[in-house]
Structures are given as structure tokens and as C-alpha cells.
Amino acid sequence: MTETADPPPSSDDVRESRQRAGRAIRDLSHAFIGRHASVEQIDRLSEVLEGITAELWPQDHRSRFDAFDRERDIDYPQGRFTHDFDDRPVSGTASPYGLDLELHRVGDEIEALVTLRSAHEGAPGRSHGGVVAALFDDVFGFVLGVIKQSAFTGELTIRYHAATPLFSELACRVRFDHQDGRKIYLVGELTERSSGNLIATAKATFIAVDPEMFARLTAERPPPPDESSSPTA
Ligand SMILES: CCCCC/C=C\C/C=C\C/C=C\C/C=C\CCCC(=O)SCCNC(=O)CCNC(=O)[C@H](O)C(C)(C)COP(=O)(O)OP(=O)(O)OC[C@H]1O[C@@H](n2cnc3c(N)ncnc32)[C@H](O)[C@@H]1OP(=O)(O)O
Numbered sequence: 001m002t003e004t005a006d007p008p009p010s011s012d013d014v015r016e017s018r019q020r021a022g023r024a025i026r027d028l029s030h031a032f033i034g035r036h037a038s039v040e041q042i043d044r045l046s047e048v049l050e051g052i053t054a055e056l057w058p059q060d061h062r063s064r065f066d067a068f069d070r071e072r073d074i075d076y077p078q079g080r081f082t083h084d085f086d087d088r089p090v091s092g093t094a095s096p097y098g099l100d101l102e103l104h105r106v107g108d109e110i111e112a113l114v115t116l117r118s119a120h121e122g123a124p125g126r127s128h129g130g131v132v133a134a135l136f137d138d139v140f141g142f143v144l145g146v147i148k149q150s151a152f153t154g155e156l157t158i159r160y161h162a163a164t165p166l167f168s169e170l171a172c173r174v175r176f177d178h179q180d181g182r183k184i185y186l187v188g189e190l191t192e193r194s195s196g197n198l199i200a201t202a203k204a205t206f207i208a209v210d211p212e213m214f215a216r217l218t219a220e221r222p223p224p225p226d227e228s229s230s231p232t233a
Pocket residue numbers: 074085088137138139140141142144145148149150151152153154155181182183205207209211214
């Protein structure tokens with residue numbers, strides 16, 4: 001075990017530094033996929049990344065609390081907002097898997113503006129469908145804050161109406177539809193902002209759970225396994 005980082009893991013310094021690194025990792029993925037590089041450059045990249053990864057594995061594991069120990073602002077303001085769960089895939093500002101969303105609450109709807117990039121390409125010239133599905137799933141999650149219900153995704157259905165363009169700003173807009181017992185039905189659509197074209201529609205059933213369950217699952221979360229013998233270590 002090593003010393004706990006100083007300043008403390010939840011400090012603004014660490015948070016801002018992680019957000020910057022998350023952005024850098026995301027940009028790297030797009031530059032790596034979207035640009036040619038020489039073997040020398042690629043090998044140098046591997047060495048730098050493998051070296052940093054080998055430095056990180058022996059460190060103490062991070063608790064989800066370290067990433068999410070601030071007051072949870074689930075009562076989102078109208079207009080643009082940010083949230084404090086920086087590690088959250090898709091919307092987390094420090095997540096390597098973030099999509100750099102610009103989030104807005106518009107009435108009781110959530111809108112996420114997003115521009116998909118090189119590393120998101122699936123079929124030629126268009127986004128991977130799973131990226132679009134993950135986008136909807138995560139943005140649906142913010143509606144739970146609007147309706148003040150803790151819930152898990154039970155079902156998620158996407159209809160892909162048209163190719164999802166890369167490098168063009170999209171608007172993902174989602175809302176509560178209706179509720180039947182513990183089943184919460186949400187709907188939404190993805191449009192291209194410049195043309196107004198409908199790209200995809202989504203329907204989801206979330207299953208309401210006791211909010212205490214979130215806290216309990218967080219507290220019970222086991223540490224990640226030792227991966228220091230993984231290929232990069
Ligand atoms: C106080 C406000 C709090 C607001 C919270 C806000 C923020 C929270 C903070 C952070 C969140 C961070 C990130 C969230 C980000 C994005 C959202 C992504 C969400 C996810 O990424 S989440 C992971 C994927 N998700 C799962 O990991 C679920 C796995 N699963 C289970 O954990 C169980 O399966 C469970 C608990 C769902 C149900 O289990 P259970 O035992 O409690 O309920 P049971 O089986 O009795 O079913 C009761 C009734 O729901 C129907 N039903 C059951 N399952 C269904 C399904 N799948 N589809 C449709 N209907 C279903 C039954 O048919 C019955 O219906 P009926 O009453 O009509 O018979």
C-alpha cells in the first residue's frame with residue numbers, strides 16, 4: 001500500500017487535474033484513430049502509456065466515494081448544468097469514456113449536445129450504434145433526478161432512423177413518459193442540429209429501487225482486483 005495522495009482525493013486540485021487528464025485521454029483516442037502516425041511515434045506512445053499505467057497499478061484503489069463524495073445535485077437547474085460524478089461513463093468529465101456532453105435541463109426534459117468524433121466510428125462514416133445507445137442510457141439517467149426516483153435501466157430500445165453523423169453537433173433530448181408501479185417509461189430522440197434531421201429515437205423502461213440501495217451498493221462495492229500482472233504492467 002502506498003501513501004494516500006496529497007492533496008486529498010476529493011480536493012478541487014485533484015478533481016480539476018483528473019478532468020484535464022480525462023479530456024486528454026479522450027482527445028488522444030480521437031487523434032490516434034483519426035490520424036496517421038509513424039511506427040516510431042506509435043511505439044513512443046505505447047512506452048509512455050505503459051509506463052504511466054505501471055505507475056498507477058501499485059497505488060491504493062479508489063473508492064467510488066472518492067469520485068462522488070460531494071453533495072449530489074440531482075435537482076438540476078433550468079438551463080445548462082454540470083454534475084459531480086466525474087467518473088461516470090458518457091457524461092463524466094474525467095471519464096476516458098466520456099462523450100464531452102453539454103447538458104441542459106429544459107422544463108422537465110434533459111438535453112445533451114454532443115459531437116461524435118473519429119473513435120466513435122462504427123459503420124463507415126457513421127457512429128457505432130452502441131455509442132448512441134450508451135448516450136441515450138446515460139442521458140435518461142438524468143431524468144431520474146428530475147422525477148426524483150432511483151432506478152436501474154431494465155430495457156433500452158433504440159430505433160436508428162438515419163446514419164448518425166460524426167463531427168456534427170447532435171441534440172439528444174429525453175423525458176419521462178409514464179409510470180406503471182415500479183416501471184418508469186422514458187422516451188427521447190436524437191437529432192442533428194444543423195439540419196434538424198431525426199437520427200434515432202429511444203424508449204427505456206427503468207425499474208425503481210429504494211434510494212438506500214444506491215448507498216448500500218456503493219458501501220458494499222468491493223475493491224477492484226489486482227491487475228498489476230496485466231499485459232501493460
Ligand atoms: C432520490 C432520487 C435519486 C435519483 C438518482 C439519481 C442519480 C443516481 C446517482 C448516480 C447514478 C449514476 C449513474 C447512472 C447513469 C446512467 C443511467 C444508467 C443506468 C444503468 O446503467 S443501470 C445498470 C443496468 N441495469 C441493471 O444493472 C439492472 C439489473 N437488474 C436488476 O438489478 C433487477 O432486475 C432490478 C432491480 C431491475 C429489478 O429486480 P427486482 O427484484 O427489484 O424487481 P422484480 O424482478 O420484482 O420486478 C419488479 C417489476 O419490474 C419488472 N421488471 C424487472 N426487471 C425488468 C426489466 N429488466 N425490464 C423491464 N421490466 C422489468 C417486473 O416484471 C416487475 O413488474 P410487475 O410489477 O409489473 O410484475
